[in-house]
Amino acid sequence: MFRAGFIGFGRMGITHFSILNSNPLIAPVAVCDQSGTMLNILKKYVDVAIFSDYRTMIVESELDCVVISTPSDSHTEIINHAIDNNLHIFSEKPFAMSAADGRDTLKRLAGKNIVNQVGYVNRFNEVFMEVKNLLAAGVIGEVKQFSSEMYGATVLKDSKSSWRGKKKSGGGCLYEFASHGIDLAIYLFGTPKKVTGSILQSIFSSEVEDWVGSTFIYENGFTGSIAVNWSDETFRKPANIVTINGTKGKIIADKHAYKIYLKESDPTGRFQKGWNTVYITEFAESVSFYLRGNEFTRQLDYFVDCMQNNQAESICSFSDALQTDMVMDMITSDAARSLAEDTVDTNGADHPLKQPRKKTFWGNLKAKVCGS
DSSP: EEEEEEEEEEEHHHHHHHHHTTOEEEEEEEEESOOOHHHHHHHHHHOEEEEEEEHHHHHHHHOOOEOOEEEGGGGGHHHHHHTTTEEEEOOOOOSSOOOOOOOOHHHHHTTTTHHHHHHHHGGOOHHHHHHHHHHHHHTTTTTEEEEEEEEEBOOOOTTTTGGOOGGTTOHHHHHIIIIIHHHHHHHHHHHOOEEEEEEEEOOOOSSOEEEEEEEEOOTTTTTTEEEEEEEOTTSSSSSEEEEEEESSEEEEOSSSSEEEEEESOTTSSSSEEEEEEGGGGGGGOOOOSOOSSSSHHHHHHHHHHHHHHTEEEEEOHHHHHHHHHHHHHHHHHHHHHHHHOOOOTSTTTTTTSSOOOOOHHHHHHHHHTOOO
C-alpha cells in the first residue's frame, strides 16, 4: 500500500483525494492546505494528519507519493522538493510556468526511478483515445487541418481577487484552462514546428487573458487552430471540441461522442460512407469510482499502476507536459510580438495603408492619357 500526501485541497485536491481514497492500494495519510477553514473541517471529519506546510508534511508523514493541486505558480517549487525526497508525483497542470523551469526540473529528475505524471485528463478520455487510434490507423487518411476548441464559464467577471485573475500567481486562461486544449492537440498530432497569429485577449479580466487563439504549423505542412474561451456562459461545464479534416474524411469529437464522415466506406466495415456517430456509452469501460467523468479515475488508477509496476514513465509524464509548456511559451512570445507589430498610429501618414502605391504599367498609361 502506498502512503499518499495531498498538497492543496481545493476542488481538484478534493476530487483526487476522493478517487484515491477508494483505491485499495492507496492510504491517504496527510493533507496540506493554506486555508484554516478547510483544515478545521478536515480535523473534524477526516482521519488524516493535517499540515499547513508541505515540507513539514513530507518530513513527518513517511510518504510514498504526493498529489499536488495548488495554484500554478507553486508547482515547480513543490515538485522539485518532492523529487529531492524521492517521492512519486502526480501534479495538476501546468507542469511549470515556463519551459526553462520545466527543463531544470527534468534535470533534477534524471536518474531517479520516480513515477511522474501531470493531470492532463483528456489523454484518459475514451473518446479522445479512440480518435487517436483512428488517426494512427489512417481511417480519414492524411491529416490536413484540425481545430482544438475549449469553452467554459470559469470567469464571468473580473477575478482579480482570486489567483486565477493574477498573472504573477499563474492565473489567466492560457495556463489554467487553455493548456488542456493545447495538450490535447499535442497528444493527437504532436508538437508543432511553430505557432503564428497568436492572440491573448481579455474579456472580463483586468490583469490576465480570457481568450486564447493561435495557429499551429507542423513539419509535414498541415496546420491546426486553437481557440479557447473560459468566459463563455453558454457552457455549463468545460467542453473540448476537436475537428479534424483528412484526405479521406473528417472527425468531430467531444468528451461524449465522435462523428466520422468518410468519402468511401471503411474497408473493415466498421464505418459506412457518409456520417457515422459513435457515443462513449458504446465502448467506454466502467471505473471503480465515478467522479466528474471516467477519465478522472482512469488517470489516477494509471498513476497507481505505474507505481505498483515500478514504471517511471507514464502516458502524461513530466517530459510530455514540458512539450505543452514549450508551446505555451511560443504562444506567449508570438502574441507579444504580434501586438508590438500591430501597435501603430492608424491615422499617421506612415501607416502601411497610407503609403502611396507604386504605379504599374497600366497606371502609368492612365496617367499619360488623363494627364495626371
